[in-house]
Every structure is written in C-alpha cells, then in structure tokens.
Amino acid sequence: MSREGLSRRRFIAVAGATGGAAVASQWPFARARTAPPRFVGYPFTLGVASGDPTPDGVVLWTRLAPAPLSPDGGMPAKPYPVQWEVAKDEAFTNVVARGEEIAVPGEAHSVHAEPAGLEPGYEYFYRFKANGEISPTGRTKTAPATAASVAGLAFAFASCQQYEHGYYTAYKHMANEDLDLVIHLGDYIYEYDTNSYQVSGNTNVRGNSNHEIVDLGHYRERHAQYKSDPDLQAAHAAFPWLVTWDDHEVDNNWADDIPEDGLPLEHFARRRRNAFRAYWEHMPLRKATRPVGKDMQLFRRAAYGNLASFHVLDTRQFRSDQACGDGTRAGCDDRNNPARTLTGAQQEQWLYNGLETSPAKWQVIAQQVFMAQRDATNGPGESYSMDGWDGYTVSRDKLLDFIETREIDNPIVITGDVHQNWANDLLADFSNPQSKILGSEFVGTSISTTGDGNDNVNTATMAENPWIKYNNQRRGYVRVQLDQNVCRTDYRTLQYVKRPGSPITTHKSFVVEAGNPGLKDA
Amino acid sequence: MKFAIALAAAAIAVVFAIRADAVEEAPDAALQLVEIEQQTPYLESYNSTIAVGNTTQSIIRRQGNSGGVVFSSQAYAQFENHNADGSRATFPVEVEEGALYGISIQFVKAPTHGIVQVAVDGRPLGQPVDLYAPALQRAEPVNVGTLALAEGKHTFTFTVTAKNEAATNYFAGIDLVILDTQAAVQPTPTAVATAEVGGEVPPTLSLTLDGTVGFDAFQPGVAREYTASTDAKVTSTAGDAMLSIADTGANPGHLVNGAYSLQQPLHARAGNSGDFFPLRAAPLRLYAYSAPVSGHSVPLQFRQAIGGNEPLRTGRYAKTLTFTLTTTNP
Known part of the structure; x- marks a missing residue:
C-alpha cells in the first residue's frame, strides 16, 4: 500500500455524476488586492492541513507563526491577509479555486479556508501565501458525491500522541500510505508539565514547556510545539483529517464542566474555554465550529457516498461526571444510573437519526473511549473503568439496543484512549457471550503515549471478556479498507518510538463481512 | 538599484x-549570542536520568571545559547520540528582536562527532557540517545562512545525519549560536x-x-x-x-x-x-x-x-x- 509519489495515489472509484467548475489560471495569487503589511519571518512553521471533506469542498488550514513557540506565534497584533489556492496538479498549473482569508490575532492568526465547488472524490493540492512566502504544498481529497456508488476507500485512525514519550514515526509511515482520510480520535496534545507524566522507567525522550497548560497562550504554545513535529506535519499535509478530542486536549478525564482535580469550577470553565479555542485554532475545522463561549460543536458526520458514513462523536463535552470517583471500580452501582449519560441527549438523538437515515453500507462511529464491556478483574468479581462506556452502561445499552431493534447494518466502532490495540465484538448482551453480535469495535493503540510498548498480550482480560479477540501493546495506528463486501482492518505497529526510525509492520488483520457481523481473521 | x-x-x-x-x-544592527547549553532542550532527546554511555537513547548534557579547551561561557551542549537514526537535538531560542539575521554556529569538534544539519523552526539551513576532528576543539563559527526571524521563541534543531569514516560515534557539540544582522546576506x-x-x-x-x-x-x-x-x-x-x-x-x-x-x-x-x-x-x-x-x-x-x-x-x-x-x- 505504499506509494512513491503524491501523483500516484488512487482515486476513490466513483460511479455517480461529478460536477464543479474549473477555473484554469496561470496567475497564481495575482488577485491580491492590497499590499499587505509585512512582518518578520517565515510564517508557515506549523505546516498545512486539510479536513472535514465534503463532496464539493474541504477545510484548508494553516497558522501564521514565524516564532512558533511564542504564545502569539511571533505575530504582531494585527490582521494579515493570507491567500490560498487549490489546484488539480502539484505544480499548480491548473488552479481551480483561490481566495483570501484574513488571519486575525484573536484566532492566533489561524486560517480556516473553505473552498467550494470542487469535484467529488477528487485529489487536490493546496497552498497558502502570506508575507511574500509560499507554504508547503498539501494534498487533499474531497468526499464522493452524496449519491455516488463508491467501490472502496481507505482510512487510518490514530490517537494519543504524548510528545515526551516518543517520536512520531507512526505518522512518517502513515504519510506514505495510500489513504483517503485520517481520523484522529483524541489526545492530540497532553496538558502536563515536563516529566510529570513519565513512561516506564522515567525515561521520557522529549519535553514540554515546564508548566501545566491552563491559559490560552499556554494551549497555543503546546499545540504549536506538537505541530512543529515534521512527521506529524507530513501526515497532515498528505490527507484530509477528521478530528475529535478526548480528555487531554483540556484536562485529564474532564467531564463537561467537571475537571479531573480540585480546580474551582469557574476556573475550569475558563480553562475549558481556552483549550477549546486553541484546539479549533490548530485544527482543520470549519468556521462554523468555532467555539462560542465555553462550548464547541464538534460531533458531526462525514458521508462517503453509499459506502460509509462517519459519525464523529464528542464523548467529553456533554458527559455526566465519572461515577464513583472515576478510576477502575468494583461494585459501583452508579455506573448503571439511567440519569447519567456519556453523549448527552442531543448528541445521542443525533447519532440515532444518522444511523437510521444513512444510505451507506458501513456506519463508522468514530469516538474516544472503550465501548465493549471490559471486566478488569480476573476471575470472580468485576471491576470496570469509570471513564469508558462501562462507566455509562445505560448509554451503551441504549445505543446497542437501537442498533439491534432498528436493524442498523454494519456498524463499526473505532476507539482510542487506552494506548493499546484491541479488537472486540459488540454483543446484544455482554452478560451472555453467546448473544447476538451486532458489530465490531477496533481500538487503536497510541502514536507515542507510554513509549515503546512491548509484545505482551493481556490474555487474562481476553479470557475474562471473550468478545475481545485481540490485544497488542505496541505503538502505531490502524488502517481500514472498506468496500461493498468487506471491512479489512490492519493493525500497523512499530518496534520502538523512543528513538526515531522504527520500521512498521502489520501485526494483525481482521475482516468483517458486510451483512455478517463479527470479527474474522484476515 | x-x-x-x-x-x-x-x-x-x-x-x-x-x-x-x-x-x-539598513536597520540598526542587532547581535544576539545564544549559549546553547543554557537553553532548556525541552523538545527532543532530553532526559536527565539516562546514564552517559547508554547506547539505546540519546541525551543532551552540559559539558564544561575539557582537556585545556575553553568554550564560550565555559561550557557547550553535548548531544550524546549513539545512533545512525537521524536523532535530533532541539533547543528553544528566544529571539529578542525580529530582524533578518545571518546565523552562525560555533560547533565543537571531536573524534566522536558526526555530521550535523542545522534547522530553524523545522526548515534546514545551510549544508551539513562535519564535526569530526582528531582532538576536541572549539571550531570557528560557521555561517549557515540568513533567515528572517520574528521576535519570540524559535526552535533550533541539530540532526546528526551521518558521520565521517574516521569518527567513532554520532555525537555533536554546539557551543554558541550567533544571530547577527550585519552577517545577513541581504x-x-x-x-x-x-x-x-x-x-x-x-x-x-x-x-x-x-x-x-x-x-x-x-x-x-x-x-x-x-x-x-x-x-x-x-x-x-x-x-x-x-x-x-x-x-x-x-x-x-x-x-x-x-x-x-x-x-x-x-x-x-x-x-x-x-x-x-x-x-x-x-x-x-x-x-x-x-x-x-x-x-x-x-x-x-x-x-x-x-x-x-x-x-x-x-x-x-x-x-x-x-x-x-x-x-x-x-
């Protein structure tokens, strides 16, 4: 699946009609109407990105940051124009869209351009210009037409990239895959000060600014530091991304208005607002998702013709506080309290509506925390993580019941958070391992969090929870290939991340057959 | 003209x-001398707890005058990297004044040192510099290029890309970074x-x-x-x-x-x-x-x-x- 050049990528096979106006031009950036004020330095130190593809557009992102690690990015407190253009070729001889955005200090001089009128299922190249400098070229791809019959698509999903714990070699390899889309399931940054979150043996290999991030400037600096990584930049520049957050974008295990620790609620509300703003500023998200106050609309859908619908969840912003004081608990009845919710009622209904009305073959639920039941106590007795769906059993039961009773075909859940690879079948009743399989959950390991990992297999947990079919503790990501018959999943793993340069291998592959739920060895 | x-x-x-x-x-001249060993190397390969000589991980540490060789401010940053894997040492550098700078690096050469590529904010600057020498020495500053740098915090990254056949390891030594507007190539x-x-x-x-x-x-x-x-x-x-x-x-x-x-x-x-x-x-x-x-x-x-x-x-x-x-x- 490796590629040798951007131009050799395959396109999504699309049988539907295509449209979109081409505006060929040989005058790159000639439409600048004013001579913008200048500032000192190269502005594109954080690279470029694209995201949230639709059949006729995509979000193009960059941020002007000539001094990337400064809270203001080294930019004067003034607005600056940024030109962008989209072409069908890497040399930009066939430009099909261009425009100008004003990057303002209140948004960290970030740019979220939204070209429209592009052709569905098509590969494009984009770049920005500001301060007399031209950005690196990004490559992106629109989604297929809404009614298109789509033969296949490939995507990868990733999560958990603690910078101090290792290098982003996984992204270096991901950038060489042949993908239509990347999905990030959260923990894009970590909020800690240097070395307060250590890998085993206290051997962190990189460092942060030496304070836990709370202020807006802190969050901006941390995002910029992560974005300074060349491998992460390469993966962003190679594919459109769908992103969602988990906890560390704000604070470990936060739940709606509740912080992990004893921070006063009014202060946490400000912290959450700062974190949301910085997250939006640094992600290829649409302008419509810009946070309002301390709220941000992040759950959303991406449709890939008749092949796949991606339902991207936000299981942090609307959840009830973790039951029984969080952690892994035994005998916690409150986790079964019907008044408690993981998604919030509005998002839950939105998900149900989307599952029921989607015309696509595969329903991909992209979310954060472990959905399948996972009893952490070996043998007699039970204990569960209060942070995952096990801590919100009513939310899980309602969702699985909806899938069963409404006959939602081919649900695939993709999950991050736990820094290990797992593969689980989702059962109608986890108290009966023989009950009906409704779908499958693929839990992806971390990009770097907890360091190199090892080849141990948690056989005890698998024995305790027989719907869990696979466990691996190396770093990497998961590659998924969908067609009208099969969902194939490849667990891509690295030998190490505490040094750069690890090779990558496929440790395990599964297939799920359309119309025949359940994991099968590939 | x-x-x-x-x-x-x-x-x-x-x-x-x-x-x-x-x-x-020409704008007023600006000159900034950055003792690289005094910058907290908080981005890459920083681990104060790894013993010297550990061959699986790379560390950065402060190395004082040695063998009669005197360094700027009495010390330099030693990047102890044993691996031919492109390991990077990155330092945050606070640029005090936004300007167009000629950037010179005063490296340290030694028998254990490899070939180093400098990058600023992720962009390579100049050609790789061979830091091998038969004996420890403070090298003359090398002008690696000209860059416009905004006021604020930047990253200076030193990547060991290879080594001279005679070199015995992939170490690197950086003593001083010199930012000088008068050395800038306009x-x-x-x-x-x-x-x-x-x-x-x-x-x-x-x-x-x-x-x-x-x-x-x-x-x-x-x-x-x-x-x-x-x-x-x-x-x-x-x-x-x-x-x-x-x-x-x-x-x-x-x-x-x-x-x-x-x-x-x-x-x-x-x-x-x-x-x-x-x-x-x-x-x-x-x-x-x-x-x-x-x-x-x-x-x-x-x-x-x-x-x-x-x-x-x-x-x-x-x-x-x-x-x-x-x-x-x-």
Whole structure:
C-alpha cells in the first residue's frame, strides 16, 4: 500500500455524476488586492492541513507563526491577509479555486479556508501565501458525491500522541500510505508539565514547556510545539483529517464542566474555554465550529457516498461526571444510573437519526473511549473503568439496543484512549457471550503515549471478556479498507518510538463481512 | 538599484524615464549570542536520568571545559547520540528582536562527532557540517545562512545525519549560536530596467520592459476608459519572485499634470484577463513566481478612466511608476 509519489495515489472509484467548475489560471495569487503589511519571518512553521471533506469542498488550514513557540506565534497584533489556492496538479498549473482569508490575532492568526465547488472524490493540492512566502504544498481529497456508488476507500485512525514519550514515526509511515482520510480520535496534545507524566522507567525522550497548560497562550504554545513535529506535519499535509478530542486536549478525564482535580469550577470553565479555542485554532475545522463561549460543536458526520458514513462523536463535552470517583471500580452501582449519560441527549438523538437515515453500507462511529464491556478483574468479581462506556452502561445499552431493534447494518466502532490495540465484538448482551453480535469495535493503540510498548498480550482480560479477540501493546495506528463486501482492518505497529526510525509492520488483520457481523481473521 | 518606467499620456506622449532609487537604509544592527547549553532542550532527546554511555537513547548534557579547551561561557551542549537514526537535538531560542539575521554556529569538534544539519523552526539551513576532528576543539563559527526571524521563541534543531569514516560515534557539540544582522546576506531585492536601458541587470533577477506604453490622447468631454499595454520579460533564478508596481510620486495612483491630477486612479493588471487594481504608493503585487523562469513574458496592462465632465488641463498627464521584482528566497 505504499506509494512513491503524491501523483500516484488512487482515486476513490466513483460511479455517480461529478460536477464543479474549473477555473484554469496561470496567475497564481495575482488577485491580491492590497499590499499587505509585512512582518518578520517565515510564517508557515506549523505546516498545512486539510479536513472535514465534503463532496464539493474541504477545510484548508494553516497558522501564521514565524516564532512558533511564542504564545502569539511571533505575530504582531494585527490582521494579515493570507491567500490560498487549490489546484488539480502539484505544480499548480491548473488552479481551480483561490481566495483570501484574513488571519486575525484573536484566532492566533489561524486560517480556516473553505473552498467550494470542487469535484467529488477528487485529489487536490493546496497552498497558502502570506508575507511574500509560499507554504508547503498539501494534498487533499474531497468526499464522493452524496449519491455516488463508491467501490472502496481507505482510512487510518490514530490517537494519543504524548510528545515526551516518543517520536512520531507512526505518522512518517502513515504519510506514505495510500489513504483517503485520517481520523484522529483524541489526545492530540497532553496538558502536563515536563516529566510529570513519565513512561516506564522515567525515561521520557522529549519535553514540554515546564508548566501545566491552563491559559490560552499556554494551549497555543503546546499545540504549536506538537505541530512543529515534521512527521506529524507530513501526515497532515498528505490527507484530509477528521478530528475529535478526548480528555487531554483540556484536562485529564474532564467531564463537561467537571475537571479531573480540585480546580474551582469557574476556573475550569475558563480553562475549558481556552483549550477549546486553541484546539479549533490548530485544527482543520470549519468556521462554523468555532467555539462560542465555553462550548464547541464538534460531533458531526462525514458521508462517503453509499459506502460509509462517519459519525464523529464528542464523548467529553456533554458527559455526566465519572461515577464513583472515576478510576477502575468494583461494585459501583452508579455506573448503571439511567440519569447519567456519556453523549448527552442531543448528541445521542443525533447519532440515532444518522444511523437510521444513512444510505451507506458501513456506519463508522468514530469516538474516544472503550465501548465493549471490559471486566478488569480476573476471575470472580468485576471491576470496570469509570471513564469508558462501562462507566455509562445505560448509554451503551441504549445505543446497542437501537442498533439491534432498528436493524442498523454494519456498524463499526473505532476507539482510542487506552494506548493499546484491541479488537472486540459488540454483543446484544455482554452478560451472555453467546448473544447476538451486532458489530465490531477496533481500538487503536497510541502514536507515542507510554513509549515503546512491548509484545505482551493481556490474555487474562481476553479470557475474562471473550468478545475481545485481540490485544497488542505496541505503538502505531490502524488502517481500514472498506468496500461493498468487506471491512479489512490492519493493525500497523512499530518496534520502538523512543528513538526515531522504527520500521512498521502489520501485526494483525481482521475482516468483517458486510451483512455478517463479527470479527474474522484476515 | 531601482530604475523606473514613466507612464504618461497627454498629447499621446509616453516617456520612459530612468530614476535611481536610493537603497533602503539598513536597520540598526542587532547581535544576539545564544549559549546553547543554557537553553532548556525541552523538545527532543532530553532526559536527565539516562546514564552517559547508554547506547539505546540519546541525551543532551552540559559539558564544561575539557582537556585545556575553553568554550564560550565555559561550557557547550553535548548531544550524546549513539545512533545512525537521524536523532535530533532541539533547543528553544528566544529571539529578542525580529530582524533578518545571518546565523552562525560555533560547533565543537571531536573524534566522536558526526555530521550535523542545522534547522530553524523545522526548515534546514545551510549544508551539513562535519564535526569530526582528531582532538576536541572549539571550531570557528560557521555561517549557515540568513533567515528572517520574528521576535519570540524559535526552535533550533541539530540532526546528526551521518558521520565521517574516521569518527567513532554520532555525537555533536554546539557551543554558541550567533544571530547577527550585519552577517545577513541581504536578499537581492530588485532588478528593474527600462525598455531603453535593457540589459543592465543583476545576475539572479532581471526585469525588462518592452515597447512603448501609450494611451490615446485624452479627450475632454468624453467619458471613456483608455488602455495601454507593454510586456515585461522576467528572468529569475530565485525560488520565488514577486513582480510589483508602485507609484511613489505626488498624489499616488493618479496621473498628474503640474498641479492637476486625474480624478480616477490609474489601474493595472498582469495578464490579458482578470481584474485591474488601482495603483497606489504601496507596491501592488501583480504576479508571483514560485519557481525560476527565464525570459518569461508578462503582459502589463493599464487602464485610465476619464469622466465626461472631468476638467482636463492642456499638457501631459504622467507618472513615474516603479516596477520591482523581489524575492525572499534568492
């Protein structure tokens, strides 16, 4: 699946009609109407990105940051124009869209351009210009037409990239895959000060600014530091991304208005607002998702013709506080309290509506925390993580019941958070391992969090929870290939991340057959 | 050096003039010395707990004077990297004043040292530098390049890319980073020539204007848009280049005739289609190159609108316009 050049990528096979106006031009950036004020330095130190593809557009992102690690990015407190253009070729001889955005200090001089009128299922190249400098070229791809019959698509999903714990070699390899889309399931940054979150043996290999991030400037600096990584930049520049957050974008295990620790609620509300703003500023998200106050609309859908619908969840912003004081608990009845919710009622209904009305073959639920039941106590007795769906059993039961009773075909859940690879079948009743399989959950390991990992297999947990079919503790990501018959999943793993340069291998592959739920060895 | 093209109209006459513009004054000199071992290497390979000699991980540590060799501020940063895997040592550096800097690195050479590539904010700067020497020594500063750096925090990354056959390991030593505006290579900013002069151009950027630019005679009492055109020929060996036009004369953007000026601004565009843009004192960026070109011909078109009731004074309405071809990536 490796590629040798951007131009050799395959396109999504699309049988539907295509449209979109081409505006060929040989005058790159000639439409600048004013001579913008200048500032000192190269502005594109954080690279470029694209995201949230639709059949006729995509979000193009960059941020002007000539001094990337400064809270203001080294930019004067003034607005600056940024030109962008989209072409069908890497040399930009066939430009099909261009425009100008004003990057303002209140948004960290970030740019979220939204070209429209592009052709569905098509590969494009984009770049920005500001301060007399031209950005690196990004490559992106629109989604297929809404009614298109789509033969296949490939995507990868990733999560958990603690910078101090290792290098982003996984992204270096991901950038060489042949993908239509990347999905990030959260923990894009970590909020800690240097070395307060250590890998085993206290051997962190990189460092942060030496304070836990709370202020807006802190969050901006941390995002910029992560974005300074060349491998992460390469993966962003190679594919459109769908992103969602988990906890560390704000604070470990936060739940709606509740912080992990004893921070006063009014202060946490400000912290959450700062974190949301910085997250939006640094992600290829649409302008419509810009946070309002301390709220941000992040759950959303991406449709890939008749092949796949991606339902991207936000299981942090609307959840009830973790039951029984969080952690892994035994005998916690409150986790079964019907008044408690993981998604919030509005998002839950939105998900149900989307599952029921989607015309696509595969329903991909992209979310954060472990959905399948996972009893952490070996043998007699039970204990569960209060942070995952096990801590919100009513939310899980309602969702699985909806899938069963409404006959939602081919649900695939993709999950991050736990820094290990797992593969689980989702059962109608986890108290009966023989009950009906409704779908499958693929839990992806971390990009770097907890360091190199090892080849141990948690056989005890698998024995305790027989719907869990696979466990691996190396770093990497998961590659998924969908067609009208099969969902194939490849667990891509690295030998190490505490040094750069690890090779990558496929440790395990599964297939799920359309119309025949359940994991099968590939 | 800048020349200029004069664009004029009245009794049909259009005159090219030559004007030598003063070179912009150099800003005040800025010099910043950065003791790299005093920067917290918080981005890469930082681990204070790893024992020296650990061959699986790389660390950065402060190394004092040794063997009679004295370093700037009595110490340098030693990057103890045992691996041929492209390990990086990154340091945050607070640039005190935004400016165009010549960047020099005072490395430390030793028998254990490899070949190092410098990058600033992720962009490679200069060529790899071989830090091998038969004995420990403080090297003379190496000018690795010129960069415009904004005030604020930047990353300086040192990547060991390879090693000399004689070197016994992949270490690196960095003593001092010198940011000096006076050592900056000023970008070859402009190369402008009139049609008549031609030829007299710097080696890397050249701009030649062909032909005569002339509007029809302006007729009082007739509302009309007048157009005129010429071609610019551009040769550039730069990575990118921008062709701009500016009117820095009195009443910028308007053709003048003594104390009289036309009511509507002169407009210009590059190419035979697209919008015209009004001229003004600030440069109007007409055409961007993202790659070198040789003898590329760019049509330059001008448009002047005159109203039916607009009073016109006998004589010549004219303006000297300055075309510049600039690059930030010579």
